[in-house]
Amino acid sequence: ETGVTQTPRHLVMGMTNKKSLKCEQHLGHNAMYWYKQSAKKPLELMFVYNFKEQTENNSVPSRFSPECPNSSHLFLHLHTLQPEDSALYLCASSQDPGGEQYFGPGTRLTVT
Amino acid sequence: GESVGLHLPTLSVQEGDNSIINCAYSNSASDYFIWYKQESGKGPQFIIDIRSNMDKRQGQRVTVLLNKTVKHLSLQIAATQPGDSAVYFCAERGSGAQKLVFGQGTRLTINP
Numbered sequence: 001e002t003g004v005t006q007t008p009r010h011l012v013m014g015m016t017n018k019k020s021l022k023c024e025q026h027l028g029h030n031a032m033y034w035y036k037q038s039a040k041k042p043l044e045l046m047f048v049y050n051f052k053e054q055t056e057n058n059s060v061p062s063r064f065s066p067e068c069p070n071s072s073h074l075f076l077h078l079h080t081l082q083p084e085d086s087a088l089y090l091c092a093s094s095q096d097p098g099g100e101q102y103f104g105p106g107t108r109l110t111v112t
Numbered sequence: 113g114e115s116v117g118l119h120l121p122t123l124s125v126q127e128g129d130n131s132i133i134n135c136a137y138s139n140s141a142s143d144y145f146i147w148y149k150q151e152s153g154k155g156p157q158f159i160i161d162i163r164s165n166m167d168k169r170q171g172q173r174v175t176v177l178l179n180k181t182v183k184h185l186s187l188q189i190a191a192t193q194p195g196d197s198a199v200y201f202c203a204e205r206g207s208g209a210q211k212l213v214f215g216q217g218t219r220l221t222i223n224p
Contacts, residue, residue: 004155033211043156043201043214056211090155097210100146103155 003027004104006091012110013081021076021107023091031097032074034066037088037106049074050097081111124221131189133218135202140183142204146212147176147187151198159187159200189220197222 004025013019025032034046048056049068063085065077074091088108092101125131137145143164148156162169162176162185169176175188185202199219203212 031210042216045211048211050210092155098144098205098212100158100161101212102158103148105153105155 004091004093004102006089006104006107008107009105010108010110012112013078014112015081015083017081018077018079020078021089021091021109023074023076023104025072025074025091025093025102025104027093027095027102029093029095029102030071031094031099032068032071033092033094033101034064034074034076035090035092037090043090046076048097055097078109081109083111085109086111121216122219122221124223125192126223127192127194129192131187131192131196131220133187133189133200133220135185135187135215137183137185137202137204137215139204139206139213140180141207143207144205145176145178145185146203147174147185148201148203148214149196149198150201150217156201192220192222194222194224196220 007022031050033048036044036046045058046060047066052068052071063080067075086109088106090106091104094101146161147159149159150156160171160174160176162178167178173190177186189196197220199217201217202215205212
């Protein structure tokens with residue numbers, strides 16, 4: 001195990017639903033990340049947090065809303081998603097931004 | 113802009129042979145590179161890293177080579193085993209940057 005956990009592992013939601021993804025890291029890291037991984041595409045960085053402060057929003061639509069209450073927890077709130085948002089959402093953490101990142105197992109999201 | 117890419121999307125090797133996975137990058141200012149392995153149903157897992165002041169680094173059964181002249185990175189896996197089957201990603205960080213840029217990934221399959 002990498003020390004980064006994500007829940008749920010699988011999620012199916014309708015376009016009108018509201019759901020949240022949770023990430024927790026047990027490594028004492030200061031930076032946390034959300035990535036989207038779609039088939040045949042490189043990992044897409046969505047958000048970066050450093051010491052609970054958002055330092056990067058990679059032009060992510062507002063239907064994705066991150067929350068970082070402390071350095072160990074990161075959430076991704078989802079509402080009114082589109083079918084093309086179906087993907088594997090990966091959380092990662094690193095000691096400092098730009099350093100070696102440790103990934104969680106991901107949440108497989110399907111939007112129907 | 114920055115881009116990291118892989119020469120081949122798939123690679124098949126015989127069990128016991130050596131594998132070489134390649135990666136090209138375009139940012140000559142990149143100073144840190146990582147190889148990740150992603151098995152089915154899991155998040156990417158750190159394999160080995162190298163800084164730009166080095167041209168070779170060895171781990172257990174893996175070697176990373178960095179050629180800054182042609183902006184090329186490679187991962188060599190010795191005596192490939194069935195457990196090496198996965199998608200391999202390279203990632204690079206620009207000097208002073210606070211994020212990693214990931215390549216598309218190469219799927220390595222092992223033939224018995």
